[in-house]
Amino acid sequence: MPGSEKPIAGVQNVILEQLNRDLAELEKKLEADVVSMMGPIVGGLDDRIRMAVERLDARAAKLAVLLDTPGGVVEVVERIVGVLRHHYREVVFVIPGRAMSAGTVLALSGDAILMDYYSVLGPIDPQVQKDGKLIPALAYLIQFDDFIKKSTEGRLTTAEMVLLQKLDLGELHQFREARDLSIELLKKWLVTYKFKDWQLTETRREAVTPEMKEARADKIANALNNIRRWHTHGRGIPMKVLREELDLRIDDFGQDPTLARRVHEYTAVLREFMLTLQAPMFVHRPRPARAVRSNRRIARASSFRGASGVRALWAPQVLPTSTVPTLR
Numbered sequence: 001m002p003g004s005e006k007p008i009a010g011v012q013n014v015i016l017e018q019l020n021r022d023l024a025e026l027e028k029k030l031e032a033d034v035v036s037m038m039g040p041i042v043g044g045l046d047d048r049i050r051m052a053v054e055r056l057d058a059r060a061a062k063l064a065v066l067l068d069t070p071g072g073v074v075e076v077v078e079r080i081v082g083v084l085r086h087h088y089r090e091v092v093f094v095i096p097g098r099a100m101s102a103g104t105v106l107a108l109s110g111d112a113i114l115m116d117y118y119s120v121l122g123p124i125d126p127q128v129q130k131d132g133k134l135i136p137a138l139a140y141l142i143q144f145d146d147f148i149k150k151s152t153e154g155r156l157t158t159a160e161m162v163l164l165q166k167l168d169l170g171e172l173h174q175f176r177e178a179r180d181l182s183i184e185l186l187k188k189w190l191v192t193y194k195f196k197d198w199q200l201t202e203t204r205r206e207a208v209t210p211e212m213k214e215a216r217a218d219k220i221a222n223a224l225n226n227i228r229r230w231h232t233h234g235r236g237i238p239m240k241v242l243r244e245e246l247d248l249r250i251d252d253f254g255q256d257p258t259l260a261r262r263v264h265e266y267t268a269v270l271r272e273f274m275l276t277l278q279a280p281m282f283v284h285r286p287r288p289a290r291a292v293r294s295n296r297r298i299a300r301a302s303s304f305r306g307a308s309g310v311r312a313l314w315a316p317q318v319l320p321t322s323t324v325p326t327l328r
Contacts, residue, residue, distance in 0.1 A: 015273045019284060022266040029259050032062035032092070038270060039281025041072025041102045046079035052285040053087050063088040065110070068267065070234075071101025071122065074182045081109045081189065091193070094253065095119040096267040098236060101136070104224065105182055109189035111196070116254030120236025124182045124224045130171070136233040137175035138225075144172055183221045190217035194249075220246050 027034045035052050037045070053063075063084060084091050093099070093110040100122035107113050107121060115121075125138040147164045150156040156164070195213045200206065223229065223246050230237065242248045254260045274282055 012273070012276055015269060015276065018269055019266065019273060022262065022269065023284065025262055026064070026066070026266060029262060030062075030064045030092075030094075031060075032064040032090075033060045033088075034064045034066060036066035036068075036266075036270065036282070036284040038068045038267075038274065038284075039279075041069055041076050041080075041106065042281075043073065043076060045072075045281065045283070046076050046083065048283040049080050050083045052283050053083060055285065059087060061088065062090040062092065064092050064094055066094045066096065066263070066267070067099050067103060067107060068095070068097045069099055069103035069106075071103050071125075074102045074105055074178060074185065077102050077106045077109075078181075078185060080106060081185075084109075094263060095121070096263050098122070100234065100236070101125050102182070105186050105189075108186055108220075109193060111193050112251055113194075113248075114251045114253040115239045115242075116252055116260060117239060120238050121224075121242060122236055123227055123230045123233065124186060124221070125227055125233045137178050138227045139233065140167070140172065140175050141179065142227060179225065183225055186221045186224070187214070187217040190220060216247065220248055 023034055023036070033056060035049070037049065039045075053059075065084070090111050091109070092112040092114060093107040094114045095107060096116075096119065098120050099107045100120070101124060104121040104124050123138075125136045144164075144167055147156060147160055147167075150160065151164070191210075191213045195208075195216065198208050198213060201208060201212075224237075227233070237246075239250045239252065242250055253263060270282065270284060274280070
């Protein structure tokens with residue numbers, strides 16, 4: 001409808017200002033720079049993270065990443081971690097809802113992970129791009145291994161034989177490489193960052209050796225990679241299970257009611273803002289001092305069409321990408 005864009009821009013500006021205020025409060029509470037990232041981890045997100053971090057006027061020693069993602073591509077995770085560690089000595093992840101698959105690998109690259117009873121990580125089932133979509137690799141590998149086992153035992157049916165012949169061995173190799181890379185990165189980052197201050201065992205108070213750290217990282221990586229244990233790619237693993245069954249130290253931000261309220265209120269507003277813009281992915285950073293503008297000028301944020309032709313909105317502090325496939 002003609003003339004309807006002005007009110008929409010005004011509403012978007014009000015929500016944006018609220019997001020900026022909420023993010024500033026989170027920075028005070030966490031005593032860190034804060035960048036939020038919501039949406040699938042796909043190509044282009046690493047560039048958005050780099051821009052968001054590099055545009056900060058003055059950086060603290062610590063960065064808190066508020067992360068909510070259904071997962072994505074582990075190679076993009078590796079690039080994001082490279083950016084974060086280039087600029088910050090300490091990186092922590094705050095998970096208000098979910099950090100699945102590649103998001104779990106990203107979260108476990110942190111010095112600390114903050115969750116509450118509702119937050120979940122997920123199996124590290126890497127996703128690979130196929131026909132313009134992201135698909136979980138381990139499902140294909142498990143099915144292939146099952147077919148091979150049945151074949152050696154003489155139990156393969158005719159229908160299964162047809163399916164087996166349709167599997168692309170090159171793709172299966174790619175799937176295995178993605179799985180192995182996820183495990184390799186997870187183990188390396190756990191030892192380097194998450195376990196760096198682990199000096200004594202909790203019960204016997206014995207000195208922790210590098211071999212012990214590597215063994216713990218191996219246990220966690222193998223457990224998260226065991227898709228038969230979790231059954232589905234999209235199954236969430238809550239804080240209680242991560243602590244008790246995987247021996248993974250998680251900080252409960254729910255123990256601080258003020259922090260919990262601010263995290264969940266901010267996340268709810270950000271999700272609503274994404275809906276108004278029809279943007280499936282966002283990176284939100286604090287407003288640099290030099291970029292402070294009047295409400296009127298902010299409201300004139302320009303619209304453009306991304307590489308996929310999908311309308312997106314560019315505004316200070318909020319960096320959307322083009323539309324990508326909805327993921328599970």
